[in-house]
Amino acid sequence: MGLLDFFRFNSEKRDNGQNFLRAHSIGGYGANSGVAVTKESSLSFSAVYACVRLISETIASLPINVFMEEADGDRISQRTHPVYKLLAKKPNNYMSSYTFKEVILTNLLLDGNAYFYIVRDASARPIELICLEPSSVDVYKHEGLLYYKIKEEDTAILKDDILHFVGLSFDGLKGKSVLHSQNATIGTSIAANVTAGSVLGNTTQVGGIIKHPGKLGAEAIERLRTSWNNSYQGAFAAGKTAILEEGMSFEPSRINAQDKQLLESRRFQIEEIARIFKCPLSLIGHLEKAANYSSIEALSIDFVRYTLTPYIVNIEQELDRKLFRENEQDNHYVKINVAGLMRGDSNARANFYKQMIDMGVMSINEVRQLENMNRIENGDTHYFPMNYAPIGETKEEDADTDS
16 A cells, blocks of 8 residues: 555545544534534633643743754854754744744644644755644654645655644654543533623623612602712722712622622633643632732742643754754754743842852853843853862861871
């Protein structure tokens, strides 16, 4: 069986599957909630939208660089390297570096896969990265080799010419979509969101009721309503003291049991979505359970370590494998810099930098670079305390002095 025949055979076999047709005939994944869970519908729920934006925009905003590692372990920035220009400046004719990274993460988060076709010049250097819609790409193994096929095209693309960022996977060939694996949770959240909108849209909501012991005419009621709203409605009137005459009283409206249950359900759904995407609630605007600034700062650092870092390593390793030529594979690599995200407040950073400089680990210019400051003359010198010495040497020197 030829390669293209292999593709056609597998496509026909897949298209005959009832599960495949049932899942894709509505443009997404079916859920018990009765809602089609697609990329578009999932993003209509604010928690999903916030989590996807938080992760994709944070990583997209990080600087990306290319380094060459020398024999002694030192690394040299390669800002003139073609791969650097491709990743940090212009991945293609319609994307910036920021958009390129954001698209990778958005597809990876929702589809479990992100694909870019690598356009190369005559010397096999990558010159352009073309985004492919994840749903249009199939992955196949044939006679021990990995191929990619664009649907509706009888063209097989070798694995070395496709950047394939794989999410959570059982076989390493294709990632699992969160819309599929978590379709019940996300579908329920979408359905509840629609229900909440319908309930609130069809429910009379009033701020309170003014009671009068007598009977008021239509004109008197309208004058009273206008006077009350003019005096006590709006942000600038908040906290004013209301004065009531003629035995009138004000009774504020109270939330009923149904509305309270709806709010509790929405809170739980937000927490579930945040748990799926591993996002701290405070970073997606859900501040009810946020404690103090120090705890939020600790959560933010954990977010970088346990949520962002796996995606960053995934992206770096795939870029390293596919974009460098064979003679560069051993000593060239891509690095996405997260140092800025790991910084604490100004006092914590100052103490950390002082310790690094005092121990000779960092130079002044290295500190200034992390703080986005220009280099200074003689700022590359490393200092260390003169009273430091290896264990054992001090006793030997003292013995020599005594003798």
